[in-house]
Amino acid sequence: MPEDFTTCGAELIGRSIRVLPVIDSTNDLLKAEAEDSISDEGDIIITEHQTAGRGRLNRQWESPPGKSLLLSILLKPEILSEKLQLAGLMVSLGVLDGLSGYLESENIRLKWPNDLMAGGRKLCGILSDAGVDKTGRNFVITGIGININQTPVDFTELLRDTATSLYIMTGCQHSRSAVLKLVIARVDEHYRRLKTEGGDWIAPAWLKRAGITGREIEIIDNNNTIRGICRGLNENGALLLELPDGVVREIYSGDVN
Numbered sequence: 001m002p003e004d005f006t007t008c009g010a011e012l013i014g015r016s017i018r019v020l021p022v023i024d025s026t027n028d029l030l031k032a033e034a035e036d037s038i039s040d041e042g043d044i045i046i047t048e049h050q051t052a053g054r055g056r057l058n059r060q061w062e063s064p065p066g067k068s069l070l071l072s073i074l075l076k077p078e079i080l081s082e083k084l085q086l087a088g089l090m091v092s093l094g095v096l097d098g099l100s101g102y103l104e105s106e107n108i109r110l111k112w113p114n115d116l117m118a119g120g121r122k123l124c125g126i127l128s129d130a131g132v133d134k135t136g137r138n139f140v141i142t143g144i145g146i147n148i149n150q151t152p153v154d155f156t157e158l159l160r161d162t163a164t165s166l167y168i169m170t171g172c173q174h175s176r177s178a179v180l181k182l183v184i185a186r187v188d189e190h191y192r193r194l195k196t197e198g199g200d201w202i203a204p205a206w207l208k209r210a211g212i213t214g215r216e217i218e219i220i221d222n223n224n225t226i227r228g229i230c231r232g233l234n235e236n237g238a239l240l241l242e243l244p245d246g247v248v249r250e251i252y253s254g255d256v257n
């Protein structure tokens with residue numbers, strides 16, 4: 001029996017959940033709808049299969065049909081446009097809390113900017129696309145891909161050594177709707193906090209679950225590698241990297257190693 005995702009919503013996030021069997025990219029459709037102001041804050045599009053799923057830094061996001069959670073959420077957080085990166089960090093915290101609650105485990109960590117890692121392997125990726133609607137209001141689409149029931153052979157050879165899924169972590173199949181309900185509930189909680197309190201709490205809360213402050217890290221961006229000590233995040237969610245000469249640089253994109 002197909003799983004029913006339409007009843008997994010919370011107070012604000014997922015008041016409307018649309019399920020499409022196949023689509024190019026949930027982010028692309030929801031962004032087009034948000035630009036035309038025909039979708040509302042909190043709306044979710046979820047699909048069983050993407051033919052052109054997108055990842056960060058122009059990468060592809062591939063997943064065999066029916067094995068993962070592939071969804072996008074429309075957020076209108078009313079924060080300054082330079083702080084929109086905080087929306088992605090907030091969603092990654094919500095997904096982390098939802099998955100940690102589901103697994104009753106604290107073993108999942110955050111990796112800047114928005115990845116969720118388990119045992120050093122990627123369990124979830126999040127892609128944020130910002131835009132402006134017809135009324136001039138800023139919005140962010142946060143697209144979430146959570147690996148749920150993939151076995152190792154479901155991943156391409158390239159990803160097999162770096163990706164994981166709930167199935168690989170636990171050795172059993174999981175109900176995607178049960179996971180989704182918990183994830184949406186926690187994202188909803190964090191989003192409503194962002195709307196009432198602003199975003200100042202997000203970077204410190206995110207850092208607690210990433211464990212990178214004070215550690216030596218490597219940032220790879222456009223074939224450039226820079227090394228330094230992580231000094232946390234700034235108020236906009238940029239990573240602070242102390243270079244060997246003592247200068248602290250704000251990093252807005254790239255991969256962390």
Ligand code: BTN
Pocket residue numbers: 024025026027028050052053054055056057059061069070071072115124125126127143144145
């Ligand atoms: C990354 O880690 O590179 C981000 C991956 C984000 C993938 C999700 S799947 C649902 C949504 N639609 C997309 O096209 N991408 C995001």
